[in-house]
Amino acid sequence: xxxxxxxxxxxxxxxxxxxxxxxxxxxxxxxxxxxxxxxxxxxxxxxxxxxxxxxxxxxxxxxxxxxxxxxxxxxxxxxxxxxxxxxxxxxxxxxxxxxxxxxxxxxxxxxxxxxxxxxxxxxxxxxxxxxxxxxxxxxxxxxxxxxxxxxxxxxxxxxxxxxxxxxxxxxxxxxxxxxxxxxxxxxxxxxxxxxxxxxxxxxxxxxxxxxxxxxxxxxxxxxxxxxxxxxxxxxxxxxxxxxxxxxxxxxxxxxxxxxxxxxxxxxxxxxxxxxxxxxxxxxxxxxxxxxxxxxxxxxxxxxxxxx
Numbered sequence: 001x002x003x004x005x006x007x008x009x010x011x012x013x014x015x016x017x018x019x020x021x022x023x024x025x026x027x028x029x030x031x032x033x034x035x036x037x038x039x040x041x042x043x044x045x046x047x048x049x050x051x052x053x054x055x056x057x058x059x060x061x062x063x064x065x066x067x068x069x070x071x072x073x074x075x076x077x078x079x080x081x082x083x084x085x086x087x088x089x090x091x092x093x094x095x096x097x098x099x100x101x102x103x104x105x106x107x108x109x110x111x112x113x114x115x116x117x118x119x120x121x122x123x124x125x126x127x128x129x130x131x132x133x134x135x136x137x138x139x140x141x142x143x144x145x146x147x148x149x150x151x152x153x154x155x156x157x158x159x160x161x162x163x164x165x166x167x168x169x170x171x172x173x174x175x176x177x178x179x180x181x182x183x184x185x186x187x188x189x190x191x192x193x194x195x196x197x198x199x200x201x202x203x204x205x206x207x208x209x210x211x212x213x214x215x216x217x218x219x220x221x222x223x224x225x226x227x228x229x230x231x232x233x234x235x236x237x238x239x240x241x242x243x244x245x246x247x248x249x250x251x252x253x254x255x256x257x258x259x260x261x262x263x264x265x266x267x268x269x270x271x272x273x274x275x276x277x278x279x280x281x282x283x284x285x286x287x288x289x290x291x292x293x294x295x296x297x298x299x300x301x302x303x304x305x306x307x
Contacts, residue, residue: 041073041135041136041137041227041230041231042073042101042135042136043133043134043135044133044134044135044136045132045133046105046111046131046132046133046134048251048252048253049104049105049250049251049252049253050102050103050104050105050251050253050258050302051102051103051105051134051136052101052102052103053101053102054098054099054100054101054102054301055072055098055099055101056096056097056098056099057072057096057097057099058094058095058096058097059091059092059093059094059095059096059097060093061093063091063093064088064089064090064091065079065080065083065086065088065089065091065097066088066089066210068097069138069212069213070209070212070224072099072101073137073138073224073227074099074100074101074138074213075121075122075138075139075140075212075213075214076088076210076212076213076214077120077121077213077214077262077300078100078120078121078122078138078213078300079097079099079100079213081100081262081298081299081300082097082098082099082100082299082300082301083097083098084297084299098301100299100300100301102301102302103120103122103136103260103302104249104250104251104258104259104260104302105124105134105249105251106124106244106246106249107246107249107250108242108244111126111131111134112126112128112131112240113125113126113128113239113240113241113242114126114155114203114235114239114240114241114242115242115244116139116148116221116241116242116243116244117244117245117246118141118148118150118243118244118245119245119246119247119262119263120246120247120260120262120300121138121139121140121141121212121213121214121262122136122137122138122139123136123137123138123139123203123221123223123231124136125137125231125234125235127234135230135231135234137223137224137227137231138212138213138223138224138227139212139213139221139222139223140206140211140212140213140214140215140216140217140221140222141215141216141217141221141222142215142217142218142219142220143215143216143217143218144215146217146218146219147219148201148217148219148220148221148243149198149201149219149243150243150244150245151198151242151243152240152241152242152243153196153197153198153201153240153241153243154196154197154238154239154240154241155194155195155196155197155203155235155236155237155238155239155241156195156196156197156199156237156238157194157195157237158192158193158194158195158232158235158237159192159193159194159195160191160192160232161183161191161192162183162187162189162190162192162193162202162204163180163181163182163183163187163189164180164181164187164188164189165179165180166178166179166180166181167200167218169218170218185207186207187207188206188207188208189202189204189205189206190204190205190206190207190222190223190225190228191205191225191228191229192204192205192228192229192232193205194231194232194235196241200219201219201220201221202220202221203220203221203223203228203231203241204220204221204222204223204228205222205223205224205225205227205228205229206222206223206224206225207225208222209224209225212224247261247262247263247267247269247272248260248261248262248269248272248273248276248295249261249302250276250277250280250282251302255306256304256306257277257282257285257286257304257305257306258302258303258304258305259273259277259286259291259294259295259302259303259305260294260300260301260302260303261273261294261295261297261298261299261300262298262300263298267298268295269295269296269298270292270295270296272295273291273292273294273295274288274291277291284307285306285307286305286306286307287305287306287307290303290304290305290306291305
């Protein structure tokens with residue numbers, strides 16, 4: 001397995017953020033491919049509005065972006081968007097890819113509880129006991145027609161080894177399914193679940209890790225199997241959960257303006273990006289041509305767009 005160029009186990013940023021990278025995980029077979037088990041989420045010390053550090057990885061024979069995404073605790077959407085010039089299934093051996101492990105914090109009134117940005121398919125948790133920290137995880141979200149709802153909710157229940165009570169709407173689609181699926185490796189809820197006050201929606205694990213970074217669910221939020229136990233242990237009942245859509249994010253760092261854009265192939269984010277820059281009073285500090293490139297390419301990588 002190729003090694004990233006950034007040092008391990010600690011990655012530091014010039015805004016004094018810090019990321020802990022947990023030890024490499026074991027390999028398991030899934031749908032006839034070998035993939036790395038997803039490692040635990042990344043914890044950072046909050047400094048400015050941006051966290052993490054970019055790294056890189058040299059592709060070895062037989063590796064794919066699909067398997068590398070969980071190895072680096074990234075969603076499929078993130079690693080593919082950051083490396084658009086490569087075939088995600090059969091990338092050329094020897095190619096050096098970007099590991100997009102740097103993020104702008106979503107723009108929310110208070111950095112408290114859980115913030116889920118559907119546009120980037122990523123969850124940010126701000127622990128109340130450690131207001132200077134944030135933990136972030138990639139997620140899977142609702143598919144077309146089953147979109148995960150935006151809004152403000154709370155965690156009302158924590159469930160270990162949940163039983164999946166198959167909704168009638170899903171059984172109409174797949175009548176072969178039983179009314180209940182007990183805990184175990186075939187349970188799509190995984191090992192742990194957090195129920196929201198919007199009771200039909202849960203944050204839970206999954207038996208399909210390749211769905212992280214994709215629109216695959218019936219509205220619930222999926223985490224990698226190795227990520228959900230850590231979030232479950234850290235989050236108390238009553239935690240606020242804000243579900244938002246922010247396809248474009250901005251951050252100020254050392255006098256520079258950074259922009260980050262996410263979206264599908266048909267999403268035109270230029271108007272969104274320009275509107276955000278003007279609403280923040282940053283128009284005189286931003287090179288609009290650079291911002292246009294960020295909005296058009298949608299790599300998901302924070303990019304300096306300063307004049």
